[in-house]
Structure formats: C-alpha cells, structure tokens
Amino acid sequence: METLDKFDVAILHELQSDAxxxxxxxxxxxxxxxxxxxxRVRALEEAGYIRGYRAEIDRHRIGLGVLAFVRLDADRNTGEPLRAMEEAIRKIPEIVSCHYISGAGTFELQVVSRDLESFSEFARKVLINLPNVKDLHTSFSLGEVKASISLPLGHLKPGVKPGSLKGPS
Structure with a gap:
C-alpha cells in the first residue's frame, strides 16, 4: 500500500476520532x-499506518498530577554511551515520551509523577543516575491548553504517496 485514497484517509480520520x-x-x-x-483497515494496519489501538487515560484521575518536561544533556552523544542511555530511558514507565532534540540538550522527556515531592525524588534517584547523563533541566506544566493524540490528515491527498510532493506517476 503505497498510496492512500479518499476512503483510506477517511478511515484514518474516523478511527483517530473513535477507535x-x-x-x-x-x-x-x-x-x-x-x-x-x-x-482496508487490515491493509492500513499491515502497511504500518495504524500502529495500534489503546485507551486514553486521564492522568489526573489516576493520581499523576505532575507533568514535567526534562531536558537531558548527555555526556557523550555518540556510540555505546548514548545507546545505553536510550535503552535505560525506554524501560522507565514514568517517562511517557522521549525525543532527540536540536539546540541545547540531547533529549526532551515528558515525565509524569504524583506530586512535586515524588518527582523530586524520582529526578534525584533515577533521572540524574541514568547512564551518560551530564545534566538535566526541568520545566513543569502549569496547565494543559491542548493535548491530542490525533494527527492532522488534511495534507494527505488521495492517490499521492504520503511523504511525497508529487502525485502518482
């Protein structure tokens, strides 16, 4: 499945709204x-457009009131030290998102915690002790303006290979 038609795009849109x-x-x-x-749904799954189905849980309702954005600076940004850091990050459930970033820092993490005290303990016992960590900088969410797991689909044109600027040959 190299191109999406209007039905495929519509299926993706509807499933993002209500899986x-x-x-x-x-x-x-x-x-x-x-x-x-x-x-078509099976083909979209097999082609990797649909990666899975899951429940969206309200973190506040389950007692995770703190959302922290943590910029981790790696001591070394190459080779085995960086791979060890990545692997350690993947294993920590409190880290709900991790991205390589440009500019200052190596990774930007989103970390959830019960409260500031438990986050502080987590940062001192876990984050700063990750392999290859040089430094960390934390900002806290003071309120959520928008949080969406739905991706915009308006750029998908039927018959055009996603990621391509041209139509079918």
Missing amino acids: RLTNTELAQRVGLSAAPCWR
Whole structure:
C-alpha cells in the first residue's frame, strides 16, 4: 500500500476520532460496505499506518498530577554511551515520551509523577543516575491548553504517496 485514497484517509480520520467504532459503523461513516472497509483497515494496519489501538487515560484521575518536561544533556552523544542511555530511558514507565532534540540538550522527556515531592525524588534517584547523563533541566506544566493524540490528515491527498510532493506517476 503505497498510496492512500479518499476512503483510506477517511478511515484514518474516523478511527483517530473513535477507535471503538464497529466495522459496520466505520463502513457507514466512510461510505463503504463492511467487507471492503474491513479489508482496508487490515491493509492500513499491515502497511504500518495504524500502529495500534489503546485507551486514553486521564492522568489526573489516576493520581499523576505532575507533568514535567526534562531536558537531558548527555555526556557523550555518540556510540555505546548514548545507546545505553536510550535503552535505560525506554524501560522507565514514568517517562511517557522521549525525543532527540536540536539546540541545547540531547533529549526532551515528558515525565509524569504524583506530586512535586515524588518527582523530586524520582529526578534525584533515577533521572540524574541514568547512564551518560551530564545534566538535566526541568520545566513543569502549569496547565494543559491542548493535548491530542490525533494527527492532522488534511495534507494527505488521495492517490499521492504520503511523504511525497508529487502525485502518482
């Protein structure tokens, strides 16, 4: 599956809005019958456009009131020390997101915690002791303006290979 058509884009849009739709409901919303809709969803999954389905949990309701943005500076930005740092980060559930960043720092982490005291303990016992950490800088979320796991799809043009600027040959 190299190109997406209008039905594929519509399926992605609807599933981002509500992944709990039945295949019948999804087919009705995108204008297909059930069997072709099901085949398209499977093809989108197999091609890697749909990576999974999950529940979005309200972190405040489960007692994780603090969201911290932590910039980690690596002592060495190459080779085995960096790979060891990456592997250690992947294993820590409190780190819900990690990105390589440009500019100052090596990684930008999003870390959740119960409160400031538990975050402070986590930073002193876990984060600063990660392999290859040179320094860390923390900012705290004071309130959420927007948090979305849905990606914009308006740039996807039917018949155009995603990531391409040209249409089909």
